[in-house]
Amino acid sequence: MDMLQTSIDGLMIGSTYALLGLSFALVFGIMRRINLAFGACLLFGASLAIYLEPILGWGAWGLFFVTIVGVALASAYVERLCFAPHSKRHGAVTAMIASFAVWMQLDEISSQLLPQRTHAFQGIEVPNLWWGEVFVRGDQLLHFVIALVSILVLYLLLYKTRLGLLIRATADSPETAHLLGARVPWLGFIIFLLAGILGGLAAFMILSADGYVTPLFGLWSTFKGLIAMIIGGVGSLTGAVIGGLILGLVETHAGAVLGAEFRDMVTFGLVFLVLIIRPGGLMGVKIYRTDSLAQERV
């Protein structure tokens, strides 16, 4: 019974990690870029939401929307400032370093918005559920459903629409896409905006489940997202979702069996194992081995 309860908890948390991993995988899989300021964007969105909450007075839903909009704006800002000027093949490292600098900037803005270290973060009230012995927190179930729906929407957008085909074609070969008159203008902007929306959803879910936010949240979410992506497969969208779920499951089980202090150790052990056994991640092996483009563009 405990196993089942722990697994359910793990999946609930894992679904939010999946969104974090997906944000990184989207940017890396399509743009071949890593945004180190990702977590800082999340922290900025959350700080803005808490800062504006007493002014707007929209309660938990206000936090929900402002967080998402704030993160998306910050993400788009980072793209314009750090990534758009270095969109050529060899700009990857320069762009990454620039994003590191903006990380500091966004962290500073966040601490100006929220001068104290810990701030309460209100969640959406949903009644909890009992299925026999199994307990499910209502808000986490809602988050799980929101995560699944957003993953589904992203999938439909990328694989079933004309814009999605354009995005994938441009990601696959920008030169050929240009030749066919099919290059997406503002592709980077669109991708960073999408990644920001996913990140904003994840930020709201995690913070409202925890009930508070601290300045360490940014760094923490960058870690979780990168780890989910690395486990699942660098640049693979499906991989990121699977990686996030695995990360959630492993963490909660490790916490339940070995105690909370071993949680992170087990996680890093898992990353270590993946890097040794399957350096491209679970789903990323094909990309890792054969995608010469990845090497060229990184």
Place this chain on the structure above:
Amino acid sequence: MLSVNNLVTSYGLIKALKGVSLEAKKGAVTCILGPNGAGKTTLMFTLAGILAPDTGTVSLLDQNLTGLGAPKILRKGLALVPENRLVFPDLSVYENLLAGAFTQSRAMAAQVSDDIDKMYDRFPILKARHDQPAGNLSGGEQQMLALARALMSRPSILLMDEPSVGLSPLIVDEIFAIIKQLNEDGMSILLVEQNATKALQVADYFYLLDQGKVTFSGTPDQLKDDDIIKRAYLGGG
């Protein structure tokens, strides 16, 4: 139908095309021969709007194409099958074909799916592999896919940059049979080739490009009679 006048294109300070003029007639196969580095690809890229010329003009069926970007030129009826094929490796064969029809408006959806069926009739191998990633196809199959994808934009003239490069002789025969068939069905073709023997089987008119300049132009018979070309391209005198 396609007329190119005094085209100059450069990479920085280096002029790769130094005043190229040529003419491709409607319904004909016009072939451009030339050694490596002659500027053939540069010419194709300039015609397709990927590179902008410094001076000179390009016109197709009395529409001025000079200085237009790639999407506009494609819409005006000039499609390029690039050198080394350049399919989208991670997209399926079907999606590659769809990508070829991007310039068609949304309203043409029915016509686009019609065209895809026609491509499957012409290239049965593409139908058999429609849901596989294009990167898994063989070189010859990718060449056919790149050709079919270019045709999806319903061009009035088709440019092909060295379609035989890196392919086995049997596949090259197949590609040239397809070029011939396309031409018999009424397509005007501007073909870049280094394989003059093969090109002689399909082409109606030849240009020789060397170091960014046209150094010869003439019919297949004139080409066969030219001593220099005979030695350089047709294997001996």
